[in-house]
Amino acid sequence: MNAHLLPTGSPYFTAAETQIPERHTLSVLVDNEPGILARVVGLFTARGYNIDSLTVSETEHEKGLSRITVVTVATPKVLLQIKLQLERLVPVHKVHDLTAEGKALERELALVKVAGTGEHRVETLRLADAFRAQVVDATTESFVFEITGKPSKIDSFIALMVPLGLLEVVRTGLAAISRGPEGM
Amino acid sequence: MAEKMTGAEMVIRALQDQGVEHIFGYPGGAALPIYDAMFQQDKVQHILVRHEQGAGHMAEGYARSTGKPGVVLVTSGPGVTNVVTPLTDALMDSVPLVVISAQVATTLIGSDAFQECDTVGITRSCTKHNYLVKRIEDLPRVLHEAFFVAMSGRPGPVLVDIPKDVQFAMGTYQGPGEVSMHKSYKPHREADIRAIEAAVDLMLKAERPVFYTGGGVINSGPRASERLRELASLTGFPVTSTLMGLGSFPGSDPQWLGMLGMHGTYEANMAMHDCDVMICIGARFDDRITGRIDAFSPASTKIHVDIDPSSISKNVVVDLPIIGDCGWVLEEMVRIWRSKTNESRAEALKPWWKEIESWRAKNSLGFTNSSTIIKPQHAIRRLYEGTKGREVYVTTEVGQHQMWAAQHFPFDLPNRWMTSGGLGTMGYGLPAAIGVQVAHPDALVIDIAGEASVQMTMQEMSTAAQYGLPVKIFILNNERMGMVRQWQDLLHGGRYAHSYSESLPDFVKLAEAYGAHGIRCENPDDLDEAIAEMVNIDKPVLFDCLVEKHENCLPMIPSGKPHNEMILPDFKEDIGDIIDAKGRQLV
Numbered sequence: 001m002n003a004h005l006l007p008t009g010s011p012y013f014t015a016a017e018t019q020i021p022e023r024h025t026l027s028v029l030v031d032n033e034p035g036i037l038a039r040v041v042g043l044f045t046a047r048g049y050n051i052d053s054l055t056v057s058e059t060e061h062e063k064g065l066s067r068i069t070v071v072t073v074a075t076p077k078v079l080l081q082i083k084l085q086l087e088r089l090v091p092v093h094k095v096h097d098l099t100a101e102g103k104a105l106e107r108e109l110a111l112v113k114v115a116g117t118g119e120h121r122v123e124t125l126r127l128a129d130a131f132r133a134q135v136v137d138a139t140t141e142s143f144v145f146e147i148t149g150k151p152s153k154i155d156s157f158i159a160l161m162v163p164l165g166l167l168e169v170v171r172t173g174l175a176a177i178s179r180g181p182e183g184m
Numbered sequence: 185m186a187e188k189m190t191g192a193e194m195v196i197r198a199l200q201d202q203g204v205e206h207i208f209g210y211p212g213g214a215a216l217p218i219y220d221a222m223f224q225q226d227k228v229q230h231i232l233v234r235h236e237q238g239a240g241h242m243a244e245g246y247a248r249s250t251g252k253p254g255v256v257l258v259t260s261g262p263g264v265t266n267v268v269t270p271l272t273d274a275l276m277d278s279v280p281l282v283v284i285s286a287q288v289a290t291t292l293i294g295s296d297a298f299q300e301c302d303t304v305g306i307t308r309s310c311t312k313h314n315y316l317v318k319r320i321e322d323l324p325r326v327l328h329e330a331f332f333v334a335m336s337g338r339p340g341p342v343l344v345d346i347p348k349d350v351q352f353a354m355g356t357y358q359g360p361g362e363v364s365m366h367k368s369y370k371p372h373r374e375a376d377i378r379a380i381e382a383a384v385d386l387m388l389k390a391e392r393p394v395f396y397t398g399g400g401v402i403n404s405g406p407r408a409s410e411r412l413r414e415l416a417s418l419t420g421f422p423v424t425s426t427l428m429g430l431g432s433f434p435g436s437d438p439q440w441l442g443m444l445g446m447h448g449t450y451e452a453n454m455a456m457h458d459c460d461v462m463i464c465i466g467a468r469f470d471d472r473i474t475g476r477i478d479a480f481s482p483a484s485t486k487i488h489v490d491i492d493p494s495s496i497s498k499n500v501v502v503d504l505p506i507i508g509d510c511g512w513v514l515e516e517m518v519r520i521w522r523s524k525t526n527e528s529r530a531e532a533l534k535p536w537w538k539e540i541e542s543w544r545a546k547n548s549l550g551f552t553n554s555s556t557i558i559k560p561q562h563a564i565r566r567l568y569e570g571t572k573g574r575e576v577y578v579t580t581e582v583g584q585h586q587m588w589a590a591q592h593f594p595f596d597l598p599n600r601w602m603t604s605g606g607l608g609t610m611g612y613g614l615p616a617a618i619g620v621q622v623a624h625p626d627a628l629v630i631d632i633a634g635e636a637s638v639q640m641t642m643q644e645m646s647t648a649a650q651y652g653l654p655v656k657i658f659i660l661n662n663e664r665m666g667m668v669r670q671w672q673d674l675l676h677g678g679r680y681a682h683s684y685s686e687s688l689p690d691f692v693k694l695a696e697a698y699g700a701h702g703i704r705c706e707n708p709d710d711l712d713e714a715i716a717e718m719v720n721i722d723k724p725v726l727f728d729c730l731v732e733k734h735e736n737c738l739p740m741i742p743s744g745k746p747h748n749e750m751i752l753p754d755f756k757e758d759i760g761d762i763i764d765a766k767g768r769q770l771v
Contacts, residue, residue, distance in 0.1 A: 030368070031367060031368055034316065035308065038308060039308060042308055046309055077497070077501075080497070081494065084493045084494035084496075085494050087494075088492065088493075090312070090313040090333055090366070090369045091368055091369075093367070093368040
């Protein structure tokens with residue numbers, strides 16, 4: 001009786017999804033004006049796109065420009081829509097799909113607080129050294145490390161810190177830039 | 185020529201410099217300085233509405249019938265929230281609006297002040313762009329930019345929120361030519377000429393072509409419609425259009441197939457389904473048009489002309505995108521076609537036209553007329569006959585009457601048909617008609633309405649009366665929300681949950697109460713005379729046309745079905761058995 005309520009896939013009879021979702025890093029050059037971040041984030045939520053990571057900061061003060069780096073997971077068709085919809089926003093200058101344009105440099109910074117005593121502290125410092133994480137704060141019972149690198153490197157470091165007394169982590173989200181002589 | 189003035193004066197001055205003659209609005213505390221500045225001039229005429237939603241739809245009607253921006257002035261808080269529906273409507277239908285909203289003083293923003301709301305937050309997703317002007321220095325630039333953004337590229341609504349202290353502040357005014365151009369927003373009219381050449385090459389080889397045109401042709405201006413007519417006559421291709429594009433191609437032309445889509449004609453939808461080359465111009469493959477996407481026009485090469493790159497391959501993947509202004513592209517298509525051939529393609533297209541004629545012979549807009557009850561389709565056809573030869577503008581509300589109007593009231597000119605397509609806003613037609621009448625005081629402006637929709641913005645009859653705007657509200661009264669009722673028949677076993685109108689007002693007395701003229705007609709024999717009475721009276725009219733209560737709006741592509749599985753008017757089975765489980769999820 002309630003057969004019509006059973007989920008039957010997409011109600012709009014789009015062809016079965018054959019495209020595989022991909023993770024892409026987009027770099028968005030925008031006017032640094034009030035509300036721009038809300039516009040970009042609002043676009044993603046309103047149209048049902050994913051945000052895996054988002055980093056925003058002013059990059060060219062004299063020109064009033066900010067760079068937004070956003071990591072999203074979507075099929076190629078949706079990725080194109082995301083790019084075109086972003087470009088439609090009035091304060092957006094340019095959108096570059098860094099992943100599509102070649103191997104971009106991607107870095108993230110994390111601050112990692114680890115608490116512990118005795119043997120654990122020695123092991124913690126040894127691993128930090130291996131990962132080139134800097135000690136930026138230390139007490140007799142804790143360390144705060146600053147680590148920079150690809151997100152996967154930070155993931156590994158954090159995983160190793162768990163049994164050694166990981167207390168908390170903050171991450172900046174991804175910053176990315178294209179390789180080679182061309183700018184955006 | 186730097187002139188010193190207050191922010192409020194700048195608003196009025198900028199409107200004058202932008203050539204604005206009419207503004208629709210409603211005053212309130214935060215907007216008082218602007219109202220005071222308006223009071224002291226007479227270049228911009230203010231139309232006082234009865235509800236801000238009315239102001240928004242009036243501005244939409246004004247804009248769509250003139251090609252100029254519609255301008256609205258509202259106060260903070262409820263003034264803004266009431267205008268959200270027209271903003272969304274204008275965004276969906278690409279209508280250029282400039283909405284000036286007042287805001288509480290900058291020092292009060294964020295304090296939950298009286299009549300404060302987060303205007304830019306609320307309207308961010310229903311405007312093309314919006315601004316909160318916190319400094320008087322920015323005001324002249326933002327005001328001029330608002331008009332530029334609203335009118336250029338794909339048109340849309342722009343809102344400028346101006347706090348009360350900025351309205352009072354003194355500053356230096358700059359004219360439209362004195363402000364710097366926008367840094368990032370640079371829409372392009374001109375398309376890639378190689379893409380247009382490739383399109384013409386495809387068109388030259390096409391054996392089963394169809395032009396699928398939309399509101400973009402109308403938005404591009406009257407020249408685009410002229411070029412479309414020229415291109416159609418050069419190529420000999422059939423033309424169909426979306427609801428929004430009606431009038432860009434003459435409804436009386438033999439190459440016209442009628443509207444396409446859910447309630448389009450059989451010939452238009454079959455031509456779309458079976459074509460080999462589809463030339464989409466200024467339309468967006470919306471779900472009302474495509475029906476079932478995986479079965480949409482399976483064998484065609486699709487060319488898509490649109491000024492908005494994000495419209496390309498959004499719903500339907502196209503083969504040849506052309507990003508640019510429809511008018512510009514059509515002009516180039518005509519030129520390139522002429523440069524490539526002088527010959528008529530009539531012979532090559534003969535089999536295609538023969539097939540189209542066989543679909544046409546189905547007479548998909550046919551209906552069984554009655555001598556005792558007024559059929560809604562008949563009423564619209566008589567309305568068309570009774571107003572022929574005049575300068576007629578038609579607006580509609582939303583529902584069955586809207587689709588019947590689109591099917592049975594043909595247009596030969598663009599900008600004559602105003603309807604809420606994308607958002608489907610009941611209550612659009614009456615205020616839109618008032619906006620049209622403001623722009624065209626001597627024209628005959630008719631709102632083809634339903635008795636349910638029209639009550640949503642009925643209060644604007646008072647505005648029509650105040651300004652002596654003789655709009656004709658032609659209500660097809662079936663005492664039902666007809667389209668809802670039809671879908672309940674289709675999907676819900678005919679259980680009419682809240683889809684009938686009880687306690688309807690006496691529309692004749694209501695008209696009189698507003699100082700308008702009321703007419704009631706229930707006999708088909710009296711219809712022509714009653715329409716003549718409506719047309720000839722120089723007053724707003726509420727025409728209560730009592731029609732068949734259970735008429736279904738056909739033909740129809742049921743939800744979840746492709747174009748070639750339409751329900752035609754001669755359908756005899758139970759309408760409730762057509763749509764399957766999957767289709768029931770659709771709207």
